[in-house]
Amino acid sequence: MSRKAQHSDIAFRKHDHRRCQRELLSGAQQLCARRKQRLTSRRRQVFEILLASHQPLGAYDILAAMNRVGNLERIAPPIVYRALDFLMGEGLIHRIESKNAFITCVDPGHRCAAQFLICRDCDQVAELETEDASLVAAAADLGFAVDHSVVEITGVCAECQKHGG
Amino acid sequence: MSRKAQHSDIAFRKHDHRRCQRELLSGAQQLCARRKQRLTSRRRQVFEILLASHQPLGAYDILAAMNRVGNLERIAPPIVYRALDFLMGEGLIHRIESKNAFITCVDPGHRCAAQFLICRDCDQVAELETEDASLVAAAADLGFAVDHSVVEITGVCAECQKHGG
DNA sequence: GACATAATGTTATATTATAACATAACTCGA
DNA sequence: TCGAGTTATGTTATAATATAACATTATGTC
Ligand SMILES: [Zn+2]
Ligand SMILES: [Zn+2]
Ligand SMILES: [Zn+2]
Ligand SMILES: [Zn+2]
Numbered sequence: 001m002s003r004k005a006q007h008s009d010i011a012f013r014k015h016d017h018r019r020c021q022r023e024l025l026s027g028a029q030q031l032c033a034r035r036k037q038r039l040t041s042r043r044r045q046v047f048e049i050l051l052a053s054h055q056p057l058g059a060y061d062i063l064a065a066m067n068r069v070g071n072l073e074r075i076a077p078p079i080v081y082r083a084l085d086f087l088m089g090e091g092l093i094h095r096i097e098s099k100n101a102f103i104t105c106v107d108p109g110h111r112c113a114a115q116f117l118i119c120r121d122c123d124q125v126a127e128l129e130t131e132d133a134s135l136v137a138a139a140a141d142l143g144f145a146v147d148h149s150v151v152e153i154t155g156v157c158a159e160c161q162k163h164g165g
Numbered sequence: 166m167s168r169k170a171q172h173s174d175i176a177f178r179k180h181d182h183r184r185c186q187r188e189l190l191s192g193a194q195q196l197c198a199r200r201k202q203r204l205t206s207r208r209r210q211v212f213e214i215l216l217a218s219h220q221p222l223g224a225y226d227i228l229a230a231m232n233r234v235g236n237l238e239r240i241a242p243p244i245v246y247r248a249l250d251f252l253m254g255e256g257l258i259h260r261i262e263s264k265n266a267f268i269t270c271v272d273p274g275h276r277c278a279a280q281f282l283i284c285r286d287c288d289q290v291a292e293l294e295t296e297d298a299s300l301v302a303a304a305a306d307l308g309f310a311v312d313h314s315v316v317e318i319t320g321v322c323a324e325c326q327k328h329g330g
Numbered sequence: 331g332a333c334a335t336a337a338t339g340t341t342a343t344a345t346t347a348t349a350a351c352a353t354a355a356c357t358c359g360a
Numbered sequence: 361t362c363g364a365g366t367t368a369t370g371t372t373a374t375a376a377t378a379t380a381a382c383a384t385t386a387t388g389t390c
Contacts, residue, residue: 009307012307012309097262097263097315097317098262098315115300115303117303117304117307117309119309120312126307126309128300128303130297130299130300130302130303131299132295132297132299132300132316133299134295134296134297134298135280135293135295135297135316135318137295138280138282138293138295139282139318139320142174142177142282142291142322142323143322143323143326144177144282144284144291144318144320144321144322144323145320145321145326146318146319146320147285147319147320147321148318148319148320149316149317149318149319150262150263150315150316150317150318150319151297151300151314151315151316151317152262152314152315152316153300153304153309153311153313153314153315154311154312154313154314154315155304155309155310155311155312155313156309156310156312157307157308157309158307158308158309161308161310
């Protein structure tokens with residue numbers, strides 16, 4: 001059973017997130033090592049900020065987090081965007097288009113395109129991999145060669161339906 | 166047979182686009198009249214600019230088109246964004262999140278969520294309605310109440326595969 | 331016409347993202 | 361280990377996208 005199959009909706013379930021973070025970080029290190037890519041301290045810093053939750057963060061939120069750590073340095077946007085580009089390139093994070101935000105991938109290296117369920121109440125995001133067969137078929141019928149897919153479903157998660165309005 | 170079933174991939178097929186425009190415009194007028202909504206001249210102007218093609222346009226492209234018509238007025242962004250909000254609210258246009266752009270709906274009033282196939286070569290967009298049953302089921306399993314869905318597939322259309330690289 | 335409401339217009343500014351160039355750090359063979 | 365090539369980071373300025381706040385005008389209703 002793949003990590004994904006176990007963890008697709010992890011954001012919406014109680015879990016040991018410390019462990020979750022540790023596993024994703026060490027997984028990322030291994031993955032980069034295997035590919036001879038460098039998970040430098042800047043890239044790691046950005047990755048760790050995203051790892052803190054299963055919520056999407058804007059580039060400027062990340063920037064603020066980096067500038068908040070008490071040290072004197074003032075980081076500028078390109079540094080964040082470049083780290084984000086690297087992490088996306090390696091499949092360690094995803095961009096949530098409908099929020100102009102970024103989130104850690106729960107199963108780095110997955111081949112199948114991801115889908116996201118985004119709760120507009122608690123802002124948590126579940127990453128699924130239920131490939132849409134009918135859409136793939138429709139694209140094939142049209143002779144359309146798929147590069148990249150964006151599937152982002154916004155709504156209210158089960159927990160937030162119970163509690164709030 | 167619904168207009169959608171006939172026209173879903175219309176952007177990628179040769180067709181009488183004059184007629185296409187006329188039908189979508191008169192359809193929009195009827196739809197607004199039925200709902201007692203006002204398709205004012207500003208809103209109509211923005212709608213007609215989008216109707217010119219089956220390609221997505223950015224808000225500032227639309228703005229530029231409005232300011233290019235020779236008359237002296239200089240339109241400001243809020244005017245465009247408000248017209249776009251109205252048109253989206255009525256389902257006459259859609260927002261393409263992955264391009265920060267807007268496009269006319271090919272079947273205003275459709276109930277089912279739309280999916281988009283976006284050619285990165287010719288920039289045309291096909292609007293489909295092949296609802297993803299497995300994703301809907303996965304959301305239901307999680308007790309997730311869906312509000313809004315964004316499905317945007319980027320790639321290369323059949324025609325562009327033939328011609329270009 | 332007077333009023334309430336909806337739409338438009340105006341100004342300023344917020345938010346998101348990148349271009350262009352300077353410096354520093356790593357890599358790897360000579 | 362030196363230095364040339366490459367990759368990564370840092371810096372400055374600016375581009376591109378979007379909205380807040382408020383003034384004015386148009387529309388419908390009595
Ligand atoms: Zn976790
Ligand atoms: Zn993923
Ligand atoms: Zn057409
Ligand atoms: Zn549509």
